[in-house]
Amino acid sequence: MRDLFSRTLQTTIIFLVVGGVLALALGGYFSSASNVFTGSLINLQSWFSSRFFAVQDFLTAPRDIASLRQRNAQLEADVSKLQAQVIQLQQEVGETQNLAALVDFSRANPENDYKAAVVIGRDPSPFLHYVIINRGSNDGILRGMPVVTDQGLVGRVDAVIADASRVQLITDAASNVNVHLQNAETEASLVGSVTGDVTLDLIAQDISIEAGDLVLTSGLGGGYPPDLIVGQVVNVRSRDFDLFQQATIQPVVDFNRLEFVLVIVNFKPVDFSPLVPVP
Amino acid sequence: MRNLVAAPVILLAVMMQSAIVSRVYLLSGIADLPLVMLVAWALQEEVKTAWHWAVATGLLVGFVSGIVWFVPVIGYVIVVMLAQILQRRVWQAPLLAMFVVTFLGTIVVYLLSFAILRLSGVPLPVSDTLGLLTLPGVLLNLLLAIPAYAVMRDLSRWVHPSLEVE
Numbered sequence: 001m002r003d004l005f006s007r008t009l010q011t012t013i014i015f016l017v018v019g020g021v022l023a024l025a026l027g028g029y030f031s032s033a034s035n036v037f038t039g040s041l042i043n044l045q046s047w048f049s050s051r052f053f054a055v056q057d058f059l060t061a062p063r064d065i066a067s068l069r070q071r072n073a074q075l076e077a078d079v080s081k082l083q084a085q086v087i088q089l090q091q092e093v094g095e096t097q098n099l100a101a102l103v104d105f106s107r108a109n110p111e112n113d114y115k116a117a118v119v120i121g122r123d124p125s126p127f128l129h130y131v132i133i134n135r136g137s138n139d140g141i142l143r144g145m146p147v148v149t150d151q152g153l154v155g156r157v158d159a160v161i162a163d164a165s166r167v168q169l170i171t172d173a174a175s176n177v178n179v180h181l182q183n184a185e186t187e188a189s190l191v192g193s194v195t196g197d198v199t200l201d202l203i204a205q206d207i208s209i210e211a212g213d214l215v216l217t218s219g220l221g222g223g224y225p226p227d228l229i230v231g232q233v234v235n236v237r238s239r240d241f242d243l244f245q246q247a248t249i250q251p252v253v254d255f256n257r258l259e260f261v262l263v264i265v266n267f268k269p270v271d272f273s274p275l276v277p278v279p
Numbered sequence: 280m281r282n283l284v285a286a287p288v289i290l291l292a293v294m295m296q297s298a299i300v301s302r303v304y305l306l307s308g309i310a311d312l313p314l315v316m317l318v319a320w321a322l323q324e325e326v327k328t329a330w331h332w333a334v335a336t337g338l339l340v341g342f343v344s345g346i347v348w349f350v351p352v353i354g355y356v357i358v359v360m361l362a363q364i365l366q367r368r369v370w371q372a373p374l375l376a377m378f379v380v381t382f383l384g385t386i387v388v389y390l391l392s393f394a395i396l397r398l399s400g401v402p403l404p405v406s407d408t409l410g411l412l413t414l415p416g417v418l419l420n421l422l423l424a425i426p427a428y429a430v431m432r433d434l435s436r437w438v439h440p441s442l443e444v445e
Contacts, residue, residue: 121294121343122302124293125345127392
């Protein structure tokens with residue numbers, strides 16, 4: 001009987017103690033102690049986990065690095081191949097765009113017959129502004145034929161061999177093109193220079209010209225067909241003591257990036273040199 | 280037979296000049312690759328055929344260029360003459376001779392071109408020609424001089440291997 005009382009008392013005390021502890025824990029009285037305890041547990045588990053990953057990396061890394069290197073090399077090769085393809089396609093797109101522009105130009109100007117050509121070189125001398133194209137007498141090219149792009153006038157054929165021609169650009173110092181100003185309705189002479197700048201000369205002093213005026217071939221002299229776009233007036237030099245005004249022209253054609261040109265093959269330049277009196 | 284090596288080298292130099300070098304501008308000046316290669320070849324001790332190279336290069340450049348054909352021929356022959364003279368004087372300093380001949384040769388060729396074009400009625404302002412063409416051209420040629428000399432020295436040793444062994 002006494003044992004039974006003693007056990008019941010023990011059990012009751014244990015329940016009371018446990019219940020009290022639970023009540024205190026639920027009431028937040030043990031939070032600092034529990035934080036320390038759980039924190040220690042978490043740190044311990046983290047340490048075990050990190051050691052596990054370290055061992056796993058040590059055991060599996062060599063195989064992964066080898067396979068990754070192989071995969072990386074393969075991907076780099078693929079990237080290089082694709083980059084080369086992209087560059088090639090970009091070039092082809094650029095060429096196609098240029099050729100499409102030339103086709104559009106030839107369709108828009110059906111009065112002329114054109115022969116497309118690629119610029120394959122420039123004159124070796126810095127004094128001259130000539131380009132070499134890959135069309136010659138075998139393609140019906142003759143000396144004096146005008147050369148254009150879809151943007152405007154380039155120059156004219158200066159010399160021809162079987163499969164190539166040399167074209168004198170309008171920027172050449174010896175080039176002289178008869179032009180007219182669209183807005184001012186006046187004739188003038190377009191001359192090149194050794195530096196490649198293009199100037200409009202022989203404009204009468206009483207003519208009013210402004211920056212932005214369009215310059216076109218006049219057809220005078222028979223060297224070029226009329227109404228080919230040459231460029232725009234950039235600025236005007238007019239001094240009272242000069243006989244004529246001068247104007248700097250911005251050509252519409254970018255001569256530094258000339259790749260494709262059109263030769264007007266049905267234009268026969270007029271050679272009037274026999275009519276010029278010999279002194 | 281050794282002279283035959285000149286043909287592909289000259290052709291290559293003129294093609295590169297027309298296709299590549301002529302498109303690389305410094306102001307309005309460009310380098311003259313055939314001239315620089317000619318100078319480098321003429322300064323090689325073993326080379327005795329530089330005159331042939333000069334005439335052949337001049338004719339080829341004259342054919343490609345719009346300038347009168349005899350201008351590059353005469354210009355390049357004078358350049359080789361300068362190289363031969365200087366080679367005997369300062370043979371112990373070939374690079375110095377290379378620079379001097381390149382400088383003088385460029386001036387000579389430009390002067391000839393300028394004179395002929397002016398005589399044929401092309402308007403060429405002296406100031407523009409000097410400041411925008413000649414000086415940048417000289418500078419570019421001097422920049423090309425060292426690599427051109429190295430290439431032509433190797434070519435010369437390849438063409439004349441027996442002299443190298445001795």
